[in-house]
Amino acid sequence: MATSGVSRIVGQRLKSILTRSYSRISNSARVTCTNQLFALPKQHPSSIAFYSSAQANTATSQSGDAKLGDYEFQAETAQLLDIVAKSLYSENEIFIRELISNSSDALEKQRYQHLSQENDGVSDDDYEINIIVDKQENTITFQDNGIGMNSEDLISNLGVIARSGSKKFIEQLKSQGDGANSIIGQFGVGFYSAFMVGSKVVVYSKPHGDDSPGFMWSSEGGVSFSISEAQNVDPGTKIVIHLKPDCRKFATEDAVKGIVQKYNNFVGFPIKLNGTQLNTVQPLWTMGPSQIDEDMHLNFFRYMSGSTTDHYQYKLVYKTDAPLNIRSIFYVPESRPSLLDMSKESTSGVSLYSRKVLIQDKTEHLIPKWLRFVRGVVDSEDIPLNLSRELLQNSSLIAKIRDTITGRLIRFFKDQSKKDEEKYAVFHAAYKMFIAEGVMSESTQDKREEVAQLLRYETSLKPEGQSVSLDEYIKNMTDDQRNIFYLCAPSRQLAESSPYYEAVKSKKMEVLFCYDPFDEIMMLQLKTYRGKQLFSVENEIVADMFKDDKKTDTTDELVSPQMTKFKDWTKGVLGERVAEVKTTTKLDKHPAMVTVWEMGSVRHFLRSQYLVDPKGLSDKERGMLFKPVFQLNSNHPAVLKLSQIHETEPEISSLALEQLYENAMVSAGLIEDARPMVNRLNDLLTKILEKI
Structure with missing residues (x-):
């Protein structure tokens, strides 16, 4: 049985006995006495003489x-x-x-x-x-x-x-x-x-x-x-x-x-x-800054973390009298957490004390779970406790304390990022997953954006290794830019060589490069920041397709009859796997690309589906669900050659087209397992070599 359940049962039994014990007292006195015993600590508990x-x-x-x-x-x-x-x-x-x-x-x-x-x-x-x-x-x-x-x-x-x-x-x-x-x-x-x-x-x-x-x-x-x-x-x-x-x-x-x-x-x-x-460690959170040296901080941190060799990267001593009297101290370990530490369901690293006496070790009430990498102590003489001094009461008051401490830690990290960018970059690299978890787990948009202040990303307009915050990105936006653009890729090299970045590169807009697998889900969850919509470049390409603007060259006005005929043939070969075949001149090095509205959500769905059923969806099911558009680069040599030989060499042309399509699907991240295409590649090579 949970501790809170036991406490409720014990409380009910105590109250029942008290009521019977005071049966000879007037009703008003009896109610006052029993209620006071079980009221919040700010009220006076009653005294119960238990001798005859x-x-x-x-x-x-x-x-x-x-x-x-x-x-x-x-x-x-x-x-x-x-x-x-x-x-x-x-x-x-x-x-x-x-x-x-x-x-x-x-x-x-x-x-x-x-x-x-x-x-x-x-x-x-x-x-x-x-x-x-x-x-x-x-x-x-x-x-x-x-x-x-x-x-x-x-x-x-x-x-x-x-x-x-x-x-x-x-x-x-x-x-x-x-x-x-x-x-x-x-x-x-x-x-x-x-x-x-x-x-x-x-x-x-x-x-x-x-x-x-x-x-x-x-x-x-x-x-x-x-x-x-x-x-x-x-x-x-x-x-x-x-x-x-x-x-x-x-x-x-x-x-x-x-x-x-x-x-x-x-x-x-x-x-x-x-x-x-036994008690040789001093309660640093009760002392003034001038009384504490670095050795005392290090010894206290190691006591709290249970490590004899680790160092701390950041420390924060925080004291306030509103909304409650709070004396606290926090540390961020210098050592990078392991993947197991990041993924496991671990508890908080902050302990709750009241007047220097432990109430809850690794309490879950005072800081959100995403800050579990923080080590420290929160001490308050005003925190409302239950009778056993093991459980907290008055959840609304605790929520205010939680918000106060969380806000102070976020402001501290933000200040440190301005004070020493290189040191903060090391912190961000080690704890970005926790920050992203905070963005995704907070319940309101205001709190999500508050946590998102701590995120840093490389961009298309900054040199490699230099990152910016979302606020800095907004500050650098052009007057006519309404959205924050981002592109998810495993590395900068893959981001810059992506067909989707290639398609918007001519716009000269700054694009955030998101390298971590969780970035995409986090961006989808965050949605907006400071009134600006977070928009993937893949969605920008799709939006361009539907703009009724003659300046865009995604229309087919200048496409030759030969290319139009090739498009129809392409649609016939791919069938229900694509909703439409278009041509584009925005691509340079890539022969083709696949566009889907909200491609990030589609990728997330496919990954989740793959975990449930490794067989995944059929090509027909993908086409019906996501309605992908297959865009051909009408200036690419491979596309031009296929448009010339698809009637005279239908077998090789079909194999080559199938490969172009699946290459585009792989680049889009819409294929979880690329191994099935190996047989087709072998067949295609065989056919080509036979022609030599």
Whole structure:
């Protein structure tokens, strides 16, 4: 079942239990409480006390803070705890992320208290999070020297589900006109993730500057928890999780190290595992440009890309406060992606963080798929998350963030193309397929044209190796030119020797040369750019045929009777394979060409059809579907000779004409497999040699 489906089911179960639990509360209060818990993060989640008012074996602590002893869960709230602890998260490893986040918040609160109220003798360098794993005892322990809790705090924070002490702390600071951007917690449910892996959870805690011996909170996640005084408790909080038999891997250093570096590698305090610090990579996206040197960028890029040798070609540090608070950093790898990387269904290379804690690795929500070659991080304290902090909410807001980031990356690449054309040419050669994918995959014309700004093409009027953008092409257009003309060919040599370029060369118009197989489909998808229609030169030739203009020489007014007779004979030989036979004087080196309206679409159709059925369409089916026009160069020696001998040498003439026709079809890209013509060529050679 998909994670989103599970979350919906869990949410429904939680809401159902909450409604039953509050059956004794007034209707308005009950609705408010349940709705707040499942609302967007900007609203206040409700607090659900899940201990009974009837307490057994209680006694007042020496400090008089609260009663110690055993507390019973109510039946329905015990079930609620079970759901939150065991069904809310997609992976049980997330408990490490949640508990480290809680420790980070505790340290942040203590640091604020230290700076604003009193001197506890602890400097920033002393704050740290320690994780201790013990395979023999099958335990994992989290310890910090943060704010700490007394017995009353333990009951309030650990005995009440969905009461976020961190959120309350943030609200207090905001009411004082202060901020707390480093506080991670929002919902007050992260602690209970410990019960996903633990059969028993014991918490030791003590506030700084408190003379009491400290307190212990203990629960096996069933029907009760207990609170008692404890001796020799250091200021801060220590959580000891006795792992379930099937969760023994979390008592091993390798497993815990990988999880910490995946989710919490950028937490602002040292995280030590059995005495060794794990988080040594700095969150560069939170730092100022003057604080970051090239070595730091390179190390961070290699961390994000998982490579130890690769370099980045481009880097972008992007920060904005609208539409949301966003702190981000992006890199483009220098190494050219392989064909497998280009073609495979790979995921995004950008990870989503919230306050330096990983929310989604390689998220698919923040950049379009065509930008999957980009590596980086997007961090926002305002991104709306669901209760488990694994899924995003408010799709319209996420779409705005996506558009903002995508637009910024496109502007960055465009700026780089002007700053260093040679460097951009290297980037374009490596990532053009992704850019073309972006043009074809975007849903609106405005977005397609936005991506198309990054495309570069050689043209008929520029020397080989020099390319232009579509905007530069439009700038160079003549006043009477209305279209952007392009020609698809595998290379410049084939483009310049193409019969279609030859037929329009006399017009002196600039033609974009498109060498990649996907260019043609992309041009058909883009259709227009800046109000100019993208027009293939093949279509321009067809359009010329239908112009009622005496200046065009595609008409047959000056054709000799002999050539007219030859045309009729040609149509008889080719039959239904062609819709019409015409003569032209626009060709120079080529004896003939085939013209079809929207030839690019026809080629795409034939390729698709060939993949489905290698036999392809019959000649008759091609003629009926595409209505090709066969144009003969009336000045070419081969055509002139055929017009003279087609009556006296009908067999050789027919074979030669068939070859001229199929040569033209191959030049047009309308034949997928040219091997069948080999036998005819052999027959033609034999007949010619026999005449010698």
